[in-house]
Amino acid sequence: MAVRGELKEQVARGVAWSMAEKAGSALLQMGVSMVVLRHLTPDQTGVWGILTAVVAVALILVDSGFSQTLIRKSDPTDDDYRSVFGLNLALAAVLYALCTAAAPWLARFYDMPQIGIMAPVLFLLFPINALCVIQNVIFTRQLRFALLSKAIFVSSLVSGAVAVGLAVAGFGLWSFVGQRLAALGVRTALLWWLSDWQPRGTWRPAALRAMAPFSLRLMATDLITTLYARPQFFIGRLYPTEVLGFFDQAVKIREQPLCSAMQSVQNVTYPALAKIGDDAPKFAESYRQLLMMTAFALFPVMAGLIVVADELFPVLIGPQWSPTVPYFRVACLVGFFYPVAMVAYNVLKVRSDGRIIVRLEVVKKVLLTVVLFVTLRRSALAVMWGLAAMSFVEMCLNTTAARRYAALPLRRIARTLLPVVLLTAVMSAAAWGAGRCTDLAVLRLTVEIVAGAVVYCAGAAVLRLEAFREIVAVVRRRLNG
Numbered sequence: 254m255a256v257r258g259e260l261k262e263q264v265a266r267g268v269a270w271s272m273a274e275k276a277g278s279a280l281l282q283m284g285v286s287m288v289v290l291r292h293l294t295p296d297q298t299g300v301w302g303i304l305t306a307v308v309a310v311a312l313i314l315v316d317s318g319f320s321q322t323l324i325r326k327s328d329p330t331d332d333d334y335r336s337v338f339g340l341n342l343a344l345a346a347v348l349y350a351l352c353t354a355a356a357p358w359l360a361r362f363y364d365m366p367q368i369g370i371m372a373p374v375l376f377l378l379f380p381i382n383a384l385c386v387i388q389n390v391i392f393t394r395q396l397r398f399a400l401l402s403k404a405i406f407v408s409s410l411v412s413g414a415v416a417v418g419l420a421v422a423g424f425g426l427w428s429f430v431g432q433r434l435a436a437l438g439v440r441t442a443l444l445w446w447l448s449d450w451q452p453r454g455t456w457r458p459a460a461l462r463a464m465a466p467f468s469l470r471l472m473a474t475d476l477i478t479t480l481y482a483r484p485q486f487f488i489g490r491l492y493p494t495e496v497l498g499f500f501d502q503a504v505k506i507r508e509q510p511l512c513s514a515m516q517s518v519q520n521v522t523y524p525a526l527a528k529i530g531d532d533a534p535k536f537a538e539s540y541r542q543l544l545m546m547t548a549f550a551l552f553p554v555m556a557g558l559i560v561v562a563d564e565l566f567p568v569l570i571g572p573q574w575s576p577t578v579p580y581f582r583v584a585c586l587v588g589f590f591y592p593v594a595m596v597a598y599n600v601l602k603v604r605s606d607g608r609i610i611v612r613l614e615v616v617k618k619v620l621l622t623v624v625l626f627v628t629l630r631r632s633a634l635a636v637m638w639g640l641a642a643m644s645f646v647e648m649c650l651n652t653t654a655a656r657r658y659a660a661l662p663l664r665r666i667a668r669t670l671l672p673v674v675l676l677t678a679v680m681s682a683a684a685w686g687a688g689r690c691t692d693l694a695v696l697r698l699t700v701e702i703v704a705g706a707v708v709y710c711a712g713a714a715v716l717r718l719e720a721f722r723e724i725v726a727v728v729r730r731r732l733n734g
Contacts, residue, residue, distance in 0.1 A: 295498030555588030
């Protein structure tokens with residue numbers, strides 16, 4: 254019991270540090286984006302949408318799922334670390350050469366000449382990322398999330414300053430390129446400085462072969478998911494570049510709070526759940542509490558963004574971005590389904606051998622193919638609605654599959670999430686109603702945010718929601734400790 258209590262405290266501290274870092278980084282990133290976007294036009298950000306989609310796919314290939322296998326493995330050896338490190342570097346070099354060679358063709362295909370100019374510089378992300386994967390894995394296995402959070406926040410701070418400086422100096426899209434390279438470069442340097450691990454010796458193919466089955470299944474799953482989650486590849490070909498810019502920024506601004514929070518939850522809870530994978534009752538209860546806390550944190554944020562969207566874009570970014578609002582509101586609907594789906598996905602990663610993950614992805618992607626085939630012909634907004642619908646389907650499929658590995662009935666999941674959903678609805682209505690008291694956009698945005706925050710926090714305290722009590726208990730333990 255003492256070990257379990259210690260693990261729970263480690264997870265609580267890890268989530269707290271990681272959430273604090275992610276919240277700080279997300280706020281910093283939003284501030285940077287607002288400054289940079291004021292110096293850009295929607296058609297310019299359309300180019301960035303294609304480039305970042307290529308980077309997202311390539312980084313999955315560089316990792317190849319081995320980092321997750323190392324985190325899950327009970328006792329990885331130095332041979333395992335060294336072999337994965339060598340493989341990642343080799344794959345990064347090959348992919349850099351291939352993607353750079355393909356950049357001129359990509360520029361002609363999308364009629365975006367800037368792709369060919371910027372790609373060779375941006376794709377340096379591949380080898381830089383490969384250099385810090387093992388250090389990140391080691392710190393994650395040690396549950397040293399405070400250290401990781403500090404390194405990430407420092408890198409966000411430095412890269413944000415680089416982006417703002419380049420944007421104000423008139424470098425346009427190069428400000429985003431500089432930001433990505435500076436963020437990953439600083440983070441890699443810090444992790445090497447803080448880590449004792451060094452890649453001494455050569456890699457061992459036998460170590461890779463032992464880890465390959467699970468790793469490659471995860472890579473296939475993540476690759477398919479990422480490809481289908483990037484309809485920018487198709488929208489950039491079918492619609493004007495400025496439409497791609499509206500679509501891409503709606504997704505990116507939504508992802509800043511959503512994906513930041515989910516990454517912190519995933520990074521902390523995956524190794525923690527792996528440690529209690531054999532204790533079925535404890536595992537099921539941890540799964541339930543994780544669903545509850547994730548929903549409590551993210552549901553009001555997504556609902557709040559939907560409420561304030563009309564004021565958010567013209568006030569903070571500029572009137573040229575107002576056409577993004579319809580895309581953004583639909584994109585935020587994903588925030589109610591994606592967190593539940595990803596927590597269930599963590600259960601599958603910990604308890605299954607990976608086969609069911611691949612099968613689920615095949616089913617989901619067949620359905621998504623049909624959705625994209627129908628919606629791409631209509632409009633980019635129809636594509637966004639299709640993605641929101643598929644996010645709901647993914648939540649249902651992942652949660653149902655997770656029941657095979659965690660004894661948590663669906664009705665108990667519903668009872669856990671329902672109070673949060675109802676309170677979020679009340680908060681949204683209160684924020685929207687409060688905003689009707691003024692026609693001044695800046696004042697309306699402020700009133701909506703304050704009203705929503707007050708109603709949600711006060712409601713959680715008055716109703717004594719379980720998630721709220723857990724947060725208060727964790728804070729008290731930390732203060733007393």
